[in-house]
Amino acid sequence: MGKKSLVSIDECSKEYILEILDCARRFEQEPNRKLLEGKVVATLFFEPSTRTRLSFETAVNRLGGRVIGFQDASTTSSTKGETLRDTILMVNNYADLIIMRHYLEGAAKYASEILSIPEFSRGVPVINAGDGANQHPSQTLLDIYSIWKTQGKLTDQVVTIVGDLKYGRAVHSLIAGLWHFNPTFHFIAPNELKLPDEQKSFCDEKGIQYYEHTEFTEEIINRSDILYMTRIQRERFTDMEVYERVKNVYVLKLDMLNGSKDNLRILHPLPRVTEIASDVDSSPKAYFIHQAGNGIFIRQAILCKALGINA
Amino acid sequence: MEQNDSTKQVAAIKNGTVIDHIPPEHLFKIIDILEIGDMDNTVTIGYRLPSGKMGRKGMIKIFDKTEFDQTALEKAALLAPNATVNKIIDYKVSLDKDENGGKPCLPLPEKELRNIVKCTNPRCITNNEPMPTLFTWVDRGDWTIKCEYCGRKIKKENFELK
Numbered sequence: 001m002g003k004k005s006l007v008s009i010d011e012c013s014k015e016y017i018l019e020i021l022d023c024a025r026r027f028e029q030e031p032n033r034k035l036l037e038g039k040v041v042a043t044l045f046f047e048p049s050t051r052t053r054l055s056f057e058t059a060v061n062r063l064g065g066r067v068i069g070f071q072d073a074s075t076t077s078s079t080k081g082e083t084l085r086d087t088i089l090m091v092n093n094y095a096d097l098i099i100m101r102h103y104l105e106g107a108a109k110y111a112s113e114i115l116s117i118p119e120f121s122r123g124v125p126v127i128n129a130g131d132g133a134n135q136h137p138s139q140t141l142l143d144i145y146s147i148w149k150t151q152g153k154l155t156d157q158v159v160t161i162v163g164d165l166k167y168g169r170a171v172h173s174l175i176a177g178l179w180h181f182n183p184t185f186h187f188i189a190p191n192e193l194k195l196p197d198e199q200k201s202f203c204d205e206k207g208i209q210y211y212e213h214t215e216f217t218e219e220i221i222n223r224s225d226i227l228y229m230t231r232i233q234r235e236r237f238t239d240m241e242v243y244e245r246v247k248n249v250y251v252l253k254l255d256m257l258n259g260s261k262d263n264l265r266i267l268h269p270l271p272r273v274t275e276i277a278s279d280v281d282s283s284p285k286a287y288f289i290h291q292a293g294n295g296i297f298i299r300q301a302i303l304c305k306a307l308g309i310n311a
Numbered sequence: 312m313e314q315n316d317s318t319k320q321v322a323a324i325k326n327g328t329v330i331d332h333i334p335p336e337h338l339f340k341i342i343d344i345l346e347i348g349d350m351d352n353t354v355t356i357g358y359r360l361p362s363g364k365m366g367r368k369g370m371i372k373i374f375d376k377t378e379f380d381q382t383a384l385e386k387a388a389l390l391a392p393n394a395t396v397n398k399i400i401d402y403k404v405s406l407d408k409d410e411n412g413g414k415p416c417l418p419l420p421e422k423e424l425r426n427i428v429k430c431t432n433p434r435c436i437t438n439n440e441p442m443p444t445l446f447t448w449v450d451r452g453d454w455t456i457k458c459e460y461c462g463r464k465i466k467k468e469n470f471e472l473k
Contacts, residue, residue, distance in 0.1 A: 084440055106436035106460025132434050134461055198464070 003308045005112040005126040009137040009173045014180040016305075017144060023301035023311050024145050024294070031297065035309050036065030042095035043069035044087070045129070046078065047103040051270060052129050052138070055295035056099050059303055062296070068095060088114050089121075097307055098126045105132035125306040133169050133236070139269055140173040142298040146291040147178075147226055150265040154181040160220055162250050163230035163275055165189040165199075170269040171230060172199055179203075185210040186220050190246045193232070216250040222259045227252070229268045229275050229288075247274070254279040267291050327352070327374040329397045330387075330417070335359045337390040338369030344387045344472070345371075345379060352376050377405075381418070386427045386472055388417035423447050424456060429471045435461035444473060 006012075012020075027033070041060045045053050053071060060067050070076055078087060084102070088111045091098055098115070100108055108128030115121045130136040148154050159178065165171050165187050175185065185203070187195045187210060194212065203210050213220060221227060229252055237243040251274060252266065268276060268288040280286050304311035333341055338358055347354055350373070357370035377398045387394070395414040398405035420427065426443035437444045437460050446456040446465070454467035 084436070085442070102436075103434070104436045104439050105432060105434050105462070106458070109460055110436045110440065110442060131436075132461070 003123055003125045004306055005108075005115070005128075006137055006302055006306055007108045007112050007126065007128045008135045009140045009177045010135075012137065012141075012177065017141065017177065017180065020141055020298065020301045020305060021145055021148055023304065024141075024297040025149075026311065027297040027300040028294075031062050031300065033062075033311070034064035035304055035311055036060060036063035036307075039065040039096045039307070040094065041065050041067050041069075041097045041099060041303070042091045043067055043071070043129075044091065044098060044100045044102075045069065045071045046073040046076075046107075047101055047130075048072070049101050049129065051292050051295060052101065052136075055292070056127075056129060056138075056299050056303075059296050059299040063300055063303065065303075069099075084110065085114050088126075092121055092124045095124060097303065098124055099129050100126055100131075101129040102131050105134035107131045108135070127302060127306055130169075133167060136169055136173060138295070138299055138302055139170055140177040141302065142291065142295045143170070143174055143228070143267060143269070144177050145294050145298050146265070146267055146287060149294065150287060151225055151263060154178075156182050156184075157225045158184045158186070158223055159226045159228060160186040160188060160224040161228045161230070162188040162216055162252075164193045164232050164236070165195040165230075166193040167233055167236040168230045168269075171195075171228075174228065175199055175202065175208075179206045179208055183208060186213060186224065187211070188213045188216050188220065188250065190214060190249050192242055192246055216252075218256050218259055221256055221264070222261070225261065225263055225265075227260075227264060227266045229266060229272070231268075231271065231273050231275060250275055251277055252280055253277045254283060257283055257285055260285065323355075324372050324374055324399050325402055326377070327372060327399050328377050328379070329395075329399060330371045330373075331368070331395045331397065332362065332365060333369035333371070333391045333394045334365070335367050335369045338371070340390060340472075341369075341387045341394075342371065344390075345383050347371065347373065350376065382425065382427060384418055385420045385424070388419045389424075389427065389467075389470060389472065391417055392419055419451075420448075423459075426473055428456065428465070429473050430458045430461060430463055431465055431469055431471065432458065432461050432463040435463060437461075 057067050108131045112126045115124050128135055128137055161171055232247045234243055264285050265287040266285055270292055353374040355372040359367045362368035394417050396417055424446040428446055430437050430444055445459040449455040449457045449464055455464055457464045
Protein backbone atom coordinates (compact mmCIF):
# COMPACT_ATOMS: atom_id res chain seq x y z
CA MET A 1 0.00 0.00 0.00
CA GLY A 2 1.47 3.38 -1.00
CA LYS A 3 1.22 6.66 0.88
CA LYS A 4 -1.66 8.91 -0.13
CA SER A 5 -2.89 12.31 0.93
CA LEU A 6 -6.55 12.88 1.84
CA VAL A 7 -7.63 16.30 0.61
CA SER A 8 -11.29 16.04 -0.36
CA ILE A 9 -14.25 13.67 0.04
CA ASP A 10 -14.81 14.05 -3.70
CA GLU A 11 -11.68 12.01 -4.37
CA CYS A 12 -12.83 9.13 -2.11
CA SER A 13 -14.14 6.15 -4.04
CA LYS A 14 -16.81 3.87 -2.65
CA GLU A 15 -14.11 1.23 -2.14
CA TYR A 16 -11.92 3.67 -0.19
CA ILE A 17 -14.85 4.65 2.04
CA LEU A 18 -15.77 1.03 2.74
CA GLU A 19 -12.15 0.14 3.53
CA ILE A 20 -11.92 3.05 5.95
CA LEU A 21 -15.16 1.99 7.66
CA ASP A 22 -13.97 -1.59 8.06
CA CYS A 23 -10.64 -0.43 9.39
CA ALA A 24 -12.33 1.99 11.82
CA ARG A 25 -14.46 -0.87 13.15
CA ARG A 26 -11.30 -2.87 13.88
CA PHE A 27 -9.85 0.12 15.72
CA GLU A 28 -13.04 0.51 17.71
CA GLN A 29 -12.63 -3.08 18.92
CA GLU A 30 -8.92 -2.59 19.64
CA PRO A 31 -7.89 1.09 19.66
CA ASN A 32 -4.43 0.72 21.21
CA ARG A 33 -2.20 -0.74 18.55
CA LYS A 34 1.40 0.41 18.10
CA LEU A 35 1.15 0.79 14.35
CA LEU A 36 2.71 4.27 14.32
CA GLU A 37 5.59 3.49 16.66
CA GLY A 38 8.61 5.49 15.56
CA LYS A 39 6.50 7.83 13.43
CA VAL A 40 6.21 11.56 13.95
CA VAL A 41 2.95 13.24 12.95
CA ALA A 42 2.75 17.03 12.57
CA THR A 43 -0.55 18.75 13.39
CA LEU A 44 -0.50 22.17 11.76
CA PHE A 45 -3.58 24.04 12.94
CA PHE A 46 -3.58 27.50 11.41
CA GLU A 47 -7.01 28.08 12.93
CA PRO A 48 -8.57 26.84 16.15
CA SER A 49 -10.23 23.48 16.52
CA THR A 50 -11.31 21.37 19.48
CA ARG A 51 -12.69 18.03 18.39
CA THR A 52 -10.75 17.59 15.18
CA ARG A 53 -7.34 18.34 16.67
CA LEU A 54 -7.90 16.41 19.87
CA SER A 55 -9.29 13.36 18.10
CA PHE A 56 -6.45 13.30 15.57
CA GLU A 57 -3.91 13.64 18.37
CA THR A 58 -5.67 10.96 20.40
CA ALA A 59 -5.66 8.72 17.35
CA VAL A 60 -1.90 9.18 16.87
CA ASN A 61 -1.19 8.61 20.56
CA ARG A 62 -3.28 5.46 20.68
CA LEU A 63 -1.30 4.17 17.72
CA GLY A 64 2.01 4.81 19.48
CA GLY A 65 3.10 7.73 17.29
CA ARG A 66 4.49 11.08 18.44
CA VAL A 67 2.84 14.43 17.73
CA ILE A 68 4.51 17.74 16.99
CA GLY A 69 2.79 20.90 15.80
CA PHE A 70 0.94 24.03 16.74
CA GLN A 71 -2.63 25.08 17.36
CA ASP A 72 -2.30 28.78 16.85
CA ALA A 73 -0.72 30.26 13.72
CA SER A 74 0.16 33.42 15.63
CA THR A 75 3.02 31.52 17.28
CA THR A 76 4.55 30.48 13.96
CA SER A 77 6.69 32.06 11.25
CA SER A 78 3.59 32.64 9.13
CA THR A 79 3.19 35.85 11.15
CA LYS A 80 6.61 36.88 9.81
CA GLY A 81 5.35 36.40 6.29
CA GLU A 82 6.55 32.86 5.70
CA THR A 83 4.67 31.25 2.85
CA LEU A 84 2.65 28.11 3.39
CA ARG A 85 4.93 26.45 0.85
CA ASP A 86 8.02 27.07 2.97
CA THR A 87 6.27 25.97 6.16
CA ILE A 88 5.17 22.74 4.51
CA LEU A 89 8.60 22.03 3.02
CA MET A 90 10.21 22.62 6.40
CA VAL A 91 7.81 20.32 8.26
CA ASN A 92 8.33 17.75 5.52
CA ASN A 93 11.87 17.40 6.93
CA TYR A 94 10.59 16.68 10.42
CA ALA A 95 7.49 14.56 10.18
CA ASP A 96 6.20 11.40 8.49
CA LEU A 97 2.69 12.80 7.99
CA ILE A 98 1.07 16.22 8.12
CA ILE A 99 -2.43 16.92 9.43
CA MET A 100 -3.39 20.46 8.50
CA ARG A 101 -6.27 22.79 9.22
CA HIS A 102 -6.09 26.12 7.43
CA TYR A 103 -8.40 29.10 7.13
CA LEU A 104 -7.74 29.40 3.38
CA GLU A 105 -9.72 27.32 0.94
CA GLY A 106 -7.58 25.03 -1.21
CA ALA A 107 -4.65 25.10 1.24
CA ALA A 108 -4.60 21.33 1.71
CA LYS A 109 -4.63 20.64 -2.03
CA TYR A 110 -1.76 23.06 -2.48
CA ALA A 111 0.19 21.45 0.37
CA SER A 112 -0.31 18.00 -1.14
CA GLU A 113 0.94 19.29 -4.50
CA ILE A 114 4.07 20.77 -2.92
CA LEU A 115 4.75 17.48 -1.18
CA SER A 116 4.39 15.52 -4.38
CA ILE A 117 7.37 17.29 -6.00
CA PRO A 118 10.13 14.67 -5.76
CA GLU A 119 12.99 17.20 -5.67
CA PHE A 120 11.68 18.75 -2.46
CA SER A 121 9.64 16.14 -0.74
CA ARG A 122 10.14 12.95 1.23
CA GLY A 123 6.71 11.86 0.04
CA VAL A 124 4.99 12.97 3.23
CA PRO A 125 1.19 12.69 2.86
CA VAL A 126 -1.19 15.44 3.98
CA ILE A 127 -4.54 14.96 5.68
CA ASN A 128 -6.94 17.84 5.31
CA ALA A 129 -8.44 18.64 8.72
CA GLY A 130 -10.52 21.46 7.23
CA ASP A 131 -9.67 24.21 4.75
CA GLY A 132 -11.92 27.21 5.30
CA ALA A 133 -15.44 26.57 4.09
CA ASN A 134 -14.20 24.08 1.52
CA GLN A 135 -13.53 20.50 2.66
CA HIS A 136 -13.32 18.49 5.87
CA PRO A 137 -13.18 14.88 4.69
CA SER A 138 -12.48 13.21 8.05
CA GLN A 139 -15.70 14.75 9.41
CA THR A 140 -17.65 13.27 6.52
CA LEU A 141 -16.08 9.86 6.98
CA LEU A 142 -16.95 9.85 10.67
CA ASP A 143 -20.51 10.91 9.81
CA ILE A 144 -20.76 8.02 7.38
CA TYR A 145 -19.26 5.65 9.94
CA SER A 146 -21.86 6.80 12.47
CA ILE A 147 -24.67 6.09 9.99
CA TRP A 148 -23.22 2.68 9.16
CA LYS A 149 -22.74 1.77 12.79
CA THR A 150 -26.18 2.85 13.97
CA GLN A 151 -28.16 1.58 11.00
CA GLY A 152 -26.18 -1.57 10.26
CA LYS A 153 -25.96 -0.56 6.60
CA LEU A 154 -25.37 2.44 4.40
CA THR A 155 -27.65 1.79 1.47
CA ASP A 156 -31.14 3.23 1.01
CA GLN A 157 -31.11 5.49 4.07
CA VAL A 158 -33.56 8.37 4.42
CA VAL A 159 -31.41 11.25 5.61
CA THR A 160 -32.97 14.54 6.72
CA ILE A 161 -30.56 17.45 6.94
CA VAL A 162 -31.70 20.53 8.84
CA GLY A 163 -30.40 24.07 9.19
CA ASP A 164 -27.66 25.81 7.28
CA LEU A 165 -27.55 23.98 3.98
CA LYS A 166 -26.04 26.92 2.14
CA TYR A 167 -22.76 27.45 3.96
CA GLY A 168 -22.36 24.17 5.81
CA ARG A 169 -19.38 22.33 4.37
CA ALA A 170 -20.29 19.23 6.42
CA VAL A 171 -23.62 19.09 4.61
CA HIS A 172 -22.15 19.43 1.12
CA SER A 173 -19.51 16.82 1.86
CA LEU A 174 -22.03 14.43 3.38
CA ILE A 175 -24.07 14.56 0.20
CA ALA A 176 -20.91 13.91 -1.84
CA GLY A 177 -19.86 11.02 0.41
CA LEU A 178 -23.26 9.32 0.67
CA TRP A 179 -24.20 9.35 -3.00
CA HIS A 180 -22.50 5.98 -3.49
CA PHE A 181 -25.14 4.39 -1.25
CA ASN A 182 -28.45 5.42 -2.83
CA PRO A 183 -29.73 7.79 -0.14
CA THR A 184 -32.97 9.77 -0.12
CA PHE A 185 -32.49 13.26 1.25
CA HIS A 186 -34.90 15.70 2.86
CA PHE A 187 -33.34 19.15 2.97
CA ILE A 188 -34.90 21.52 5.51
CA ALA A 189 -33.69 25.12 5.45
CA PRO A 190 -35.04 28.66 5.43
CA ASN A 191 -34.99 30.28 2.01
CA GLU A 192 -31.91 32.28 2.97
CA LEU A 193 -29.95 29.10 3.69
CA LYS A 194 -31.31 26.59 1.22
CA LEU A 195 -29.09 24.11 -0.54
CA PRO A 196 -27.12 25.75 -3.39
CA ASP A 197 -27.92 24.84 -6.98
CA GLU A 198 -24.52 23.16 -7.32
CA GLN A 199 -25.41 20.48 -4.77
CA LYS A 200 -28.87 20.05 -6.23
CA SER A 201 -27.35 19.59 -9.69
CA PHE A 202 -25.00 17.01 -8.17
CA CYS A 203 -27.98 15.10 -6.79
CA ASP A 204 -29.72 15.31 -10.16
CA GLU A 205 -26.65 14.05 -12.01
CA LYS A 206 -26.24 11.13 -9.64
CA GLY A 207 -29.93 10.26 -9.65
CA ILE A 208 -30.31 10.94 -5.93
CA GLN A 209 -33.88 11.51 -4.71
CA TYR A 210 -34.28 14.66 -2.66
CA TYR A 211 -37.03 16.87 -1.32
CA GLU A 212 -36.75 20.45 -0.12
CA HIS A 213 -38.76 21.91 2.74
CA THR A 214 -38.86 25.08 4.76
CA GLU A 215 -40.97 23.63 7.60
CA PHE A 216 -39.34 21.31 10.13
CA THR A 217 -42.22 18.92 10.81
CA GLU A 218 -42.67 15.70 12.75
CA GLU A 219 -44.05 14.16 9.60
CA ILE A 220 -40.61 14.42 7.97
CA ILE A 221 -38.82 13.29 11.14
CA ASN A 222 -41.07 10.21 11.27
CA ARG A 223 -39.93 9.17 7.80
CA SER A 224 -36.23 9.54 8.55
CA ASP A 225 -33.49 7.07 9.49
CA ILE A 226 -30.98 9.84 10.15
CA LEU A 227 -31.71 13.38 11.33
CA TYR A 228 -28.62 15.48 10.68
CA MET A 229 -28.91 18.78 12.54
CA THR A 230 -26.56 21.70 11.80
CA ARG A 231 -25.70 24.97 13.44
CA ILE A 232 -26.63 28.28 11.81
CA GLN A 233 -23.13 29.69 11.50
CA ARG A 234 -23.09 33.30 12.65
CA GLU A 235 -19.61 33.85 11.20
CA ARG A 236 -20.86 33.23 7.65
CA PHE A 237 -23.34 36.13 7.62
CA THR A 238 -22.49 39.58 6.38
CA ASP A 239 -26.01 40.82 7.17
CA MET A 240 -26.68 40.35 10.90
CA GLU A 241 -30.35 41.14 10.39
CA VAL A 242 -30.68 38.02 8.27
CA TYR A 243 -28.80 36.00 10.90
CA GLU A 244 -31.12 37.20 13.66
CA ARG A 245 -34.11 36.21 11.54
CA VAL A 246 -32.95 32.63 10.93
CA LYS A 247 -30.75 31.74 13.92
CA ASN A 248 -33.44 29.96 15.96
CA VAL A 249 -35.67 28.93 13.11
CA TYR A 250 -35.36 25.18 13.77
CA VAL A 251 -35.12 23.70 17.24
CA LEU A 252 -35.41 19.96 17.78
CA LYS A 253 -37.28 19.15 21.00
CA LEU A 254 -37.74 15.78 22.64
CA ASP A 255 -41.49 15.57 22.04
CA MET A 256 -40.91 15.92 18.30
CA LEU A 257 -39.41 12.42 18.36
CA ASN A 258 -42.55 10.70 19.68
CA GLY A 259 -43.58 9.19 16.37
CA SER A 260 -40.11 8.62 14.95
CA LYS A 261 -38.73 5.28 13.83
CA ASP A 262 -36.92 3.14 16.41
CA ASN A 263 -33.77 3.22 14.32
CA LEU A 264 -33.73 7.02 13.98
CA ARG A 265 -30.48 8.57 15.15
CA ILE A 266 -29.75 12.26 15.55
CA LEU A 267 -26.37 13.42 14.30
CA HIS A 268 -24.70 16.83 14.48
CA PRO A 269 -21.16 17.79 13.42
CA LEU A 270 -20.94 19.98 16.57
CA PRO A 271 -20.59 22.47 18.11
CA ARG A 272 -24.33 22.94 18.64
CA VAL A 273 -25.92 26.14 19.83
CA THR A 274 -29.72 26.18 20.16
CA GLU A 275 -30.80 23.80 17.40
CA ILE A 276 -31.03 20.74 19.66
CA ALA A 277 -32.80 21.35 22.97
CA SER A 278 -31.04 19.84 25.98
CA ASP A 279 -33.98 17.51 26.73
CA VAL A 280 -33.13 15.60 23.53
CA ASP A 281 -29.85 14.47 25.11
CA SER A 282 -31.71 11.94 27.25
CA SER A 283 -33.16 10.20 24.20
CA PRO A 284 -31.44 6.99 23.08
CA LYS A 285 -31.82 8.44 19.59
CA ALA A 286 -29.42 11.29 20.38
CA TYR A 287 -26.14 10.12 18.90
CA PHE A 288 -24.10 13.29 18.36
CA ILE A 289 -21.74 12.84 21.31
CA HIS A 290 -21.02 9.21 20.34
CA GLN A 291 -20.60 10.49 16.80
CA ALA A 292 -17.74 12.75 17.89
CA GLY A 293 -16.21 9.76 19.71
CA ASN A 294 -16.25 7.77 16.47
CA GLY A 295 -13.89 10.40 15.11
CA ILE A 296 -10.96 8.72 16.84
CA PHE A 297 -11.44 5.34 15.13
CA ILE A 298 -12.09 6.89 11.75
CA ARG A 299 -8.99 9.06 12.11
CA GLN A 300 -6.90 6.06 13.14
CA ALA A 301 -8.04 4.39 9.93
CA ILE A 302 -7.31 7.52 7.87
CA LEU A 303 -3.83 7.87 9.37
CA CYS A 304 -2.92 4.27 8.59
CA LYS A 305 -4.35 4.48 5.09
CA ALA A 306 -2.43 7.70 4.38
CA LEU A 307 0.82 6.08 5.52
CA GLY A 308 0.19 2.88 3.60
CA ILE A 309 0.02 0.81 6.81
CA ASN A 310 -2.12 -2.31 6.69
CA ALA A 311 -4.42 -2.10 9.68
CA MET B 312 -14.52 46.33 -48.89
CA GLU B 313 -13.29 44.65 -45.75
CA GLN B 314 -11.94 41.76 -47.83
CA ASN B 315 -9.95 44.16 -50.01
CA ASP B 316 -8.59 45.97 -46.99
CA SER B 317 -7.61 42.73 -45.35
CA THR B 318 -5.93 41.54 -48.52
CA LYS B 319 -3.93 44.71 -48.69
CA GLN B 320 -3.05 44.47 -45.05
CA VAL B 321 -1.95 40.87 -45.40
CA ALA B 322 -0.13 41.55 -48.61
CA ALA B 323 1.98 44.14 -46.89
CA ILE B 324 3.66 41.59 -44.64
CA LYS B 325 6.10 39.01 -45.99
CA ASN B 326 6.46 36.84 -42.87
CA GLY B 327 4.66 37.24 -39.59
CA THR B 328 1.28 37.10 -37.89
CA VAL B 329 -1.91 39.10 -38.31
CA ILE B 330 -4.38 39.08 -35.42
CA ASP B 331 -7.58 40.54 -36.76
CA HIS B 332 -11.14 41.20 -35.62
CA ILE B 333 -10.16 42.21 -32.14
CA PRO B 334 -12.86 44.12 -30.25
CA PRO B 335 -11.33 47.63 -30.09
CA GLU B 336 -11.90 47.88 -26.34
CA HIS B 337 -9.58 44.92 -25.79
CA LEU B 338 -6.88 45.83 -28.31
CA PHE B 339 -4.42 47.44 -25.93
CA LYS B 340 -4.95 44.80 -23.26
CA ILE B 341 -4.11 42.11 -25.81
CA ILE B 342 -1.00 44.04 -26.84
CA ASP B 343 0.02 43.90 -23.17
CA ILE B 344 -0.82 40.21 -22.79
CA LEU B 345 1.24 39.26 -25.85
CA GLU B 346 4.05 41.54 -24.59
CA ILE B 347 4.25 43.16 -27.99
CA GLY B 348 5.82 46.26 -26.48
CA ASP B 349 8.83 44.21 -25.45
CA MET B 350 9.47 42.77 -28.91
CA ASP B 351 12.09 44.01 -31.33
CA ASN B 352 9.91 43.12 -34.30
CA THR B 353 8.18 45.65 -36.49
CA VAL B 354 4.53 45.91 -35.46
CA THR B 355 1.58 47.64 -37.08
CA ILE B 356 -1.43 48.34 -34.90
CA GLY B 357 -4.83 49.23 -36.30
CA TYR B 358 -7.30 50.75 -33.86
CA ARG B 359 -11.00 51.23 -34.54
CA LEU B 360 -10.66 50.19 -38.17
CA PRO B 361 -13.94 49.98 -40.09
CA SER B 362 -15.28 46.42 -40.14
CA GLY B 363 -18.28 44.98 -41.98
CA LYS B 364 -18.86 42.37 -39.25
CA MET B 365 -17.99 44.34 -36.16
CA GLY B 366 -18.51 47.98 -37.04
CA ARG B 367 -15.09 48.79 -35.63
CA LYS B 368 -12.22 46.44 -34.94
CA GLY B 369 -8.64 46.27 -33.84
CA MET B 370 -5.83 44.54 -35.70
CA ILE B 371 -2.20 43.73 -34.92
CA LYS B 372 0.43 42.79 -37.51
CA ILE B 373 3.65 41.43 -36.10
CA PHE B 374 6.43 41.08 -38.63
CA ASP B 375 8.78 38.08 -38.70
CA LYS B 376 7.14 36.27 -35.80
CA THR B 377 4.75 33.33 -35.98
CA GLU B 378 5.21 31.63 -32.62
CA PHE B 379 3.75 32.98 -29.37
CA ASP B 380 3.55 31.86 -25.81
CA GLN B 381 0.54 29.53 -25.62
CA THR B 382 -0.62 30.82 -22.23
CA ALA B 383 -0.56 34.39 -23.53
CA LEU B 384 -2.61 33.39 -26.57
CA GLU B 385 -5.14 31.58 -24.38
CA LYS B 386 -5.40 34.57 -22.09
CA ALA B 387 -5.99 36.85 -25.10
CA ALA B 388 -8.62 34.40 -26.36
CA LEU B 389 -10.68 34.93 -23.22
CA LEU B 390 -10.98 38.60 -24.20
CA ALA B 391 -11.33 38.11 -27.93
CA PRO B 392 -12.48 34.56 -28.71
CA ASN B 393 -13.51 35.53 -32.24
CA ALA B 394 -10.28 37.30 -33.18
CA THR B 395 -8.61 35.54 -36.10
CA VAL B 396 -4.95 34.61 -36.26
CA ASN B 397 -3.33 34.40 -39.68
CA LYS B 398 0.22 33.27 -40.03
CA ILE B 399 1.86 34.78 -43.08
CA ILE B 400 4.72 32.95 -44.75
CA ASP B 401 6.31 34.45 -47.83
CA TYR B 402 3.34 36.79 -48.42
CA LYS B 403 0.87 33.88 -48.24
CA VAL B 404 -1.66 33.19 -45.54
CA SER B 405 -0.88 29.83 -43.97
CA LEU B 406 -3.61 27.30 -44.71
CA ASP B 407 -4.38 26.51 -41.06
CA LYS B 408 -8.13 26.29 -40.57
CA ASP B 409 -10.18 25.92 -37.46
CA GLU B 410 -12.24 22.79 -36.86
CA ASN B 411 -15.16 24.22 -38.87
CA GLY B 412 -12.97 25.12 -41.81
CA GLY B 413 -12.97 28.81 -40.98
CA LYS B 414 -10.09 31.09 -40.17
CA PRO B 415 -8.30 30.01 -37.03
CA CYS B 416 -9.18 32.04 -33.95
CA LEU B 417 -7.21 32.75 -30.84
CA PRO B 418 -7.04 29.41 -29.03
CA LEU B 419 -9.34 29.04 -26.01
CA PRO B 420 -7.86 26.76 -23.37
CA GLU B 421 -8.97 23.19 -24.11
CA LYS B 422 -9.43 21.69 -20.66
CA GLU B 423 -7.81 23.85 -18.05
CA LEU B 424 -6.93 27.50 -17.56
CA ARG B 425 -3.53 27.52 -15.94
CA ASN B 426 -2.49 30.83 -14.42
CA ILE B 427 -4.72 32.83 -16.76
CA VAL B 428 -7.61 33.95 -14.55
CA LYS B 429 -7.66 35.14 -10.93
CA CYS B 430 -9.97 33.47 -8.44
CA THR B 431 -12.66 35.83 -7.17
CA ASN B 432 -12.67 34.18 -3.74
CA PRO B 433 -10.46 36.28 -1.43
CA ARG B 434 -10.11 33.26 0.87
CA CYS B 435 -8.78 31.06 -1.92
CA ILE B 436 -5.20 29.90 -1.36
CA THR B 437 -4.27 31.16 -4.84
CA ASN B 438 -4.90 34.74 -3.72
CA ASN B 439 -2.69 34.36 -0.69
CA GLU B 440 0.35 32.40 -1.87
CA PRO B 441 2.79 33.02 -4.72
CA MET B 442 1.38 30.26 -6.89
CA PRO B 443 -0.38 29.81 -10.24
CA THR B 444 -4.15 29.51 -10.46
CA LEU B 445 -5.86 26.56 -12.07
CA PHE B 446 -9.40 26.44 -13.40
CA THR B 447 -11.30 23.85 -15.38
CA TRP B 448 -14.35 24.39 -17.56
CA VAL B 449 -17.68 23.63 -15.99
CA ASP B 450 -19.48 24.68 -19.12
CA ARG B 451 -17.67 25.99 -22.18
CA GLY B 452 -20.99 26.98 -23.73
CA ASP B 453 -21.82 29.53 -21.06
CA TRP B 454 -18.21 30.23 -20.11
CA THR B 455 -18.31 28.96 -16.55
CA ILE B 456 -15.07 27.83 -14.91
CA LYS B 457 -14.27 26.31 -11.54
CA CYS B 458 -11.26 26.94 -9.33
CA GLU B 459 -9.50 23.65 -8.72
CA TYR B 460 -8.35 24.84 -5.30
CA CYS B 461 -11.36 26.40 -3.57
CA GLY B 462 -14.12 25.16 -5.87
CA ARG B 463 -15.48 28.66 -6.64
CA LYS B 464 -17.37 28.82 -9.93
CA ILE B 465 -16.92 31.95 -12.02
CA LYS B 466 -18.87 33.16 -15.04
CA LYS B 467 -17.34 35.08 -17.92
CA GLU B 468 -18.55 38.49 -16.80
CA ASN B 469 -16.51 38.03 -13.61
CA PHE B 470 -13.31 36.81 -15.26
CA GLU B 471 -10.34 38.82 -14.12
CA LEU B 472 -7.12 38.06 -15.98
CA LYS B 473 -3.91 37.51 -14.01
